[in-house]
Amino acid sequence: MALITCRGASFGYEGNTAVAGLNFEVQSGNYLCVVGENGSGKSTLIKGLLRLKAPIEGSVLMGDGLKPTEIGYLPQQTAAQKDFPASAYEVVLSGRLSARGVLPFYTCKDKAAANESIERLGITLLRRRCYRELSGGQQQRVLLARALCATQKVLLLDEPVAGLDPVVTQELYRLIAEINHNTGITIIMVSHDIHSAVKYASHILHLKNRQAFFGTTTGYLNSPVSKAFMGGERND
Amino acid sequence: MINTLIEMWQQPFIIRAVVVGVLVSLCAALLGVSLVLKRYAMIGDGLSHVGFGSLAVAMAFNLAPLEVSIPVVVLAAFLLLRISESSKIKGDAAIALISASALALGVMLISITTGLNTDVCNFMFGSLLTLSKDDLALSVVLSAVVLTVFVLAYNKIFAVTFDESFAKATGVKTSMYNMLIAFLTAITIVLGMRMMGAMLISALIIFPALTSMRLCKTFRTVTLCSALVSVGCFFIGANASFIGIQVRQGHGFITRSLPTGATIVVVNLIAFLIFWLINAIKGRVRK
Numbered sequence: 001m002a003l004i005t006c007r008g009a010s011f012g013y014e015g016n017t018a019v020a021g022l023n024f025e026v027q028s029g030n031y032l033c034v035v036g037e038n039g040s041g042k043s044t045l046i047k048g049l050l051r052l053k054a055p056i057e058g059s060v061l062m063g064d065g066l067k068p069t070e071i072g073y074l075p076q077q078t079a080a081q082k083d084f085p086a087s088a089y090e091v092v093l094s095g096r097l098s099a100r101g102v103l104p105f106y107t108c109k110d111k112a113a114a115n116e117s118i119e120r121l122g123i124t125l126l127r128r129r130c131y132r133e134l135s136g137g138q139q140q141r142v143l144l145a146r147a148l149c150a151t152q153k154v155l156l157l158d159e160p161v162a163g164l165d166p167v168v169t170q171e172l173y174r175l176i177a178e179i180n181h182n183t184g185i186t187i188i189m190v191s192h193d194i195h196s197a198v199k200y201a202s203h204i205l206h207l208k209n210r211q212a213f214f215g216t217t218t219g220y221l222n223s224p225v226s227k228a229f230m231g232g233e234r235n236d
Numbered sequence: 237m238i239n240t241l242i243e244m245w246q247q248p249f250i251i252r253a254v255v256v257g258v259l260v261s262l263c264a265a266l267l268g269v270s271l272v273l274k275r276y277a278m279i280g281d282g283l284s285h286v287g288f289g290s291l292a293v294a295m296a297f298n299l300a301p302l303e304v305s306i307p308v309v310v311l312a313a314f315l316l317l318r319i320s321e322s323s324k325i326k327g328d329a330a331i332a333l334i335s336a337s338a339l340a341l342g343v344m345l346i347s348i349t350t351g352l353n354t355d356v357c358n359f360m361f362g363s364l365l366t367l368s369k370d371d372l373a374l375s376v377v378l379s380a381v382v383l384t385v386f387v388l389a390y391n392k393i394f395a396v397t398f399d400e401s402f403a404k405a406t407g408v409k410t411s412m413y414n415m416l417i418a419f420l421t422a423i424t425i426v427l428g429m430r431m432m433g434a435m436l437i438s439a440l441i442i443f444p445a446l447t448s449m450r451l452c453k454t455f456r457t458v459t460l461c462s463a464l465v466s467v468g469c470f471f472i473g474a475n476a477s478f479i480g481i482q483v484r485q486g487h488g489f490i491t492r493s494l495p496t497g498a499t500i501v502v503v504n505l506i507a508f509l510i511f512w513l514i515n516a517i518k519g520r521v522r523k
Contacts, residue, residue, distance in 0.1 A: 050405045069407035075399065080275060084398055087454040094395045098406035104388040130453035143402075150406050 001063035003028045003154060003186055004049065008058030011041070011048040017056060017209075018044035024205055024214040028064055028153070031180045031187040033197035035229070036207035042190045045207065046158055049188070064153070069098040072151030072185075074143050076158050081139075083132045088142045091131055092118055095149030117148040121175065137168035141175070148179070154186040155179070161193065169193075173200055194230055244478045252372045253364035253431070257470050259379035260428040261440060265466030266386050267421050268445035269459050270397045278328055279316050279418065281438040282335040283425045286312040288434035289338035289345075291359050296349040301359075302374055305426045312338075313422035317414055339434075362433030362497030364474060375427050382420045389416060394455050432497040440466065443504035450511035469507050473500030 002025035010020035019041025026032050034042050047053040048060060051068035062068065072095070095117070096110040118127055121141050126134060131142065140160055147155055157176070161169040177200045180187045191197050197204065204220040206213040206229065213225040220226045244250050271277050287309045294304035312334065319330040346356050358366055367375075386393070395403040396413045404410045421441070428437045448461035473496070480493035 052404060069405075071405065073402055073405040075401040075405070078399070080273060081399065084273060085449050085453055085455060085458045086394070086398060090394065090455050091398065094391070094398065094402075095406070097391065097395050097403065097408055100391070104391065106391065133453075146402070156405075 001061075002026060003030075003062070003064050003066055004188075005061040005063065006058065007061065009048065009055040009060055010057040011044045011053055012056050013044070019207055019209050020057070021210045022058070023211060026154075026186060026188060026203075028186055029180070029184045030203055031177070031201045032189070032203045032205060033201035034188065034190045034205045034207065035192075035194050035197055036212070039209075040207040041209050042207055043158070046156060046190060049156060066153055070151050070153060072147035072149070072155045074140075074147045074155065074157040074160055076162060077139070077143075081131075086131045087128055088123060088126045088131060088134070088145075089114065089118070089128065091142050092145045092149055095146035098150050114145075114149055117145045120148065120179075121145045135168075136164050137172060140164065140172055144172075144175070148185075151185065154188065157187065157189040159190055159192060161191070161196075169196075176200070194226075198226075198230075240479055241475065249365055249367070250478070252367050252369070254471075254474060256367055256372060256375045256379075256427070257364060257431055257474055258467055259375060259383075260424060260431060261444075261466040261470040262463055263379050263382040263386075263420070263424040264428055264437075264440040265444040265462040266383070266459060267417065267424060268441040268443075268466075269448075269455070269462055270393055270417055271421065272442060272445040272449075273397050274417075276320065276417075277438070277442050278331045279313070279320065280421060280425060280441040282316055282331040283309050283313055283422055284429060284434045284437045285335035285342075286338040287426050287429050287437075288359060289342035291429070291434070292342035292345045292356075295355065296345050300370075301430075302371060302426060305429070306378075306423060309426050310419055310422040313418040314415060317418045321411075321414075358433070359429065360433050360435050361495055362429075362431050362436060364431050364477075364496045367430060371430065378423050378427060382423055385416065385420060389413065390459075393417065398455075432500065436497040436501050439501045439504060443501070443508055444469070447504070447508040447511045450508070450515040465504075465507055465511075469503040470500055473503040476503070 004026040006022040006024050009022040010017050012018045022045070034045065036042055044053065048055060050071060050073060093106060093110065093114040096106060096113060099110065100106065118124055121144055123138065123141050123145060126138055126142065131139065134142065144160070160176070161172055164172065173196050176187060176189070179185055189201070198217050198221060201217050203215065204213060204217055205211070206220070206225050213220055213223055271280060287305050290305040290308035291301050294301045316331055316334065346352060350356065392408055392413055395408055396410050400410050424441070425437055428440055432440055444462035444466035445458070447465050448458045452458040452461045477494040477496040477499040480491045482489040483492050
């Protein structure tokens with residue numbers, strides 16, 4: 001069975017449908033990019049996948065023993081976070097909360113997992129640094145380490161490169177691809193950056209308040225949807 | 237001066253006041269970190285005005301002030317939280333609306349019934365020395381509850397404060413923890429209102445957190461440091477207010493005691509300025 005399956009799912013707010021007719025499967029180890037314009041239903045879909053929003057119609061099924069709280073989520077940064085006094089280590093460790101359940105304090109195992117995830121992302125030197133003093137790219141790495149702490153199976157990234165400069169953006173994309181390649185963790189990424197999406201992703205889901213395309217990246221590049229979308233962007 | 241202090245410290249009502257003061261300062265400082273970082277600092281201010289309104293009602297009907305205020309302020313806390321979470325009404329405007337209304341109702345009720353007497357002044361600007369033995373017992377029990385819950389929920393509170401969406405996604409019941417923070421804040425505010433006064437209690441929540449954020453870099457150190465700063469400022473402020481200052485009158489000097497709440501706030505302000513200055517100097521040196 002697939003890791004995540006959407007069957008005829010629709011999501012919306014207070015009676016208004018934001019995105020409808022979703023039929024797709026994410027297999028373990030896939031790298032799926034969700035693309036589409038602003039307001040095309042990407043954020044709503046993320047809430048649906050995280051089970052923060054129940055589908056209006058259809059269903060979202062989790063396979064391979066995946067629990068909704070086992071999704072490593074990288075949300076968009078909020079303004080309050082940018083000047084938050086916390087060490088990188090404290091932020092990463094908070095990724096273990098889902099494993100903690102009702103117990104109030106972290107165990108040695110949690111701390112070891114946090115340190116492992118810090119090493120994996122090459123931010124050992126930043127461990128004790130204050131989050132608000134890090135650069136945008138470093139902050140994203142810390143948040144990615146936290147997301148990795150929360151999951152063994154799937155990372156859900158909401159526009160992880162928003163606001164980063166081109167060099168740092170490429171580094172982060174490479175890092176995400178590396179995680180996907182080396183550990184087999186499934187990646188689901190929402191992105192505006194269609195050109196990087198087709199460069200790194202194995203599958204593409206294109207939303208236009210409905211499912212405009214779902215399939216492999218090669219299939220997408222040959223589809224009329226992509227030609228309109230990517231061509232349009234080049235003309236800008 | 238030393239003699240005055242020693243004499244003071246032998247009075248049971250001073251000991252009572254100090255015990256309650258230390259506990260309330262601790263609670264306020266711990267919760268303050270989360271409130272300031274979540275941009276909820278104004279909720280503390282709003283709640284203190286609601287607290288004043290409910291104290292006025294309690295006084296008008298000759299009821300026990302704390303027992304009436306606590307449920308009213310807790311209810312108001314949940315209401316304010318709901319309002320600031322909903323996008324339809326802007327949170328800060330709604331808080332100002334509720335706090336001004338509560339204050340106005342309180343003042344009206346007081347004018348009709350008792351008039352602006354010393355008791356009312358004490359509620360507005362605080363007095364350490366009016367605590368009864370029952371007040372002490374209730375304050376100790378409630379602050380112990382606030383401190384225990386805070387320590388047990390510390391990691392969850394960090395997660396909810398730093399990143400609500402992430403916490404929610406990993407299965408933390410964020411609205412429950414927001415309510416918990418609001419609930420604990422409401423209790424702390426009512427307990428602290430006797431000492432600091434309704435007009436000044438929100439300073440006890442906001443100042444220590446802001447002060448320690450000048451210098452501390454991690455959530456844990458910010459929390460610990462604001463607890464220390466808060467208790468320290470309380471001690472200095474309370475003692476200064478007991479001793480009072482010498483003012484010239486006629487040909488001699490007389491000692492005037494200082495208002496407790498206001499003195500504690502001023503000490504907090506000085507601490508804030510010192511921390512800010514150290515941070516500024518550190519920044520200079522590094523450059």
